[in-house]
Amino acid sequence: MAFRSILVHVDEAPRVAERIRLAVELALQDDGHLLGVAMTGVARALYQNAIVDEQDPNLALHLQFLRERANRALEQFAPLVQRLGLRSFEQRVVDDDAGAGLSLMARHADLVVIGQADPEHVSTAAAGDFPAQVLTNSGRPVLVVPYAGAPRPASAGAPARRIMLAWNASKEAARAVHEALPLLKRAERVQIAIFDADTERALHGEAPGAELLRYLGRHGIDAELLLRQSARSGLLKRPSGTGEALLSLLAEENCDLLVLGAYGHSRFRETLLGGVTRTVLESMTVPVLMAH
DSSP, X not given: OOOOEEEEEOOSOTTHHHHHHHHHHHHHXXXXXXXXXXXXXXXXXXXXXXXXXXXXXXXXXXXXXXXXXXXXXXXXXXXXXXXXXXXXEEEEEEOSOHHHHXXXXXXXXXXXXXXXXXXXXXXXXXXXXXXXXXXXXXSSOEEEEOSSSOOOOTTOOSSOSEEEEEXXXXXXXXXXXHHTHHHHTTOSEEEEEEEOGGXXXXXXXXXXXXXXXXXXXXXXXXXEEEEEOOEEETTTTEEEOHHHXXXXXXXXXXXXXXXXXXXXEEETTEEXXXXXXXXXXXXXXXXXXXXX
């Protein structure tokens, strides 16, 4: 298993170069192909709407503006990719909104790389619940690159050396671990974080994480188990703040990648994600590989 075909979303975000660089490093590891895509933000439904007048000069000017903006976003893509030494790449401008367009294109890729939503630099081509849309609709693993945090040094080597797996024994977590295998095999350190295993004994069994350790071992991956408890609140003493606790553990262990199975479902344009997923998407400071 390898990331032979990688799709990266390119926009005008301040740290888009960091996103492109990480995608290039991943492609270089497996001699893969990288496709950089800039979306105009024009929903494809516009072209299917019989009421829209294609000859309207105002519409033409607006579409021209959106396409010019998308082309500007791609101006640094090819020079940066070439400078980093990747030979197999291409770039496209696509008329579609970012969530739907990236989700559709990602179905022909092994991995899609996007940016975390930045509340101070909202792009109309990638607004609202964009990461959640791609995560729940693409059918592919999604690597989300944070808008904050220190950039990785050019001498860092492998894209991810210290990886943490957030494990709750769900099918989403299992899929995330499987999708992350190419990265886990190259990592210097792999840790499995399990929170509140006592609340899901039916899933975790008598020895939480033991089966996952054996599974990873069969792939030549040595991992360390970290069992933790979240704060308990309310009359029933249910776990709370698990997302915050996970992010704190990630920083404490100095990890540079989190692997997370994201629970969620979408309904029309509304995407609802589990509390841990939402917290991570809002407050992450290292890249997060997610699968749904």
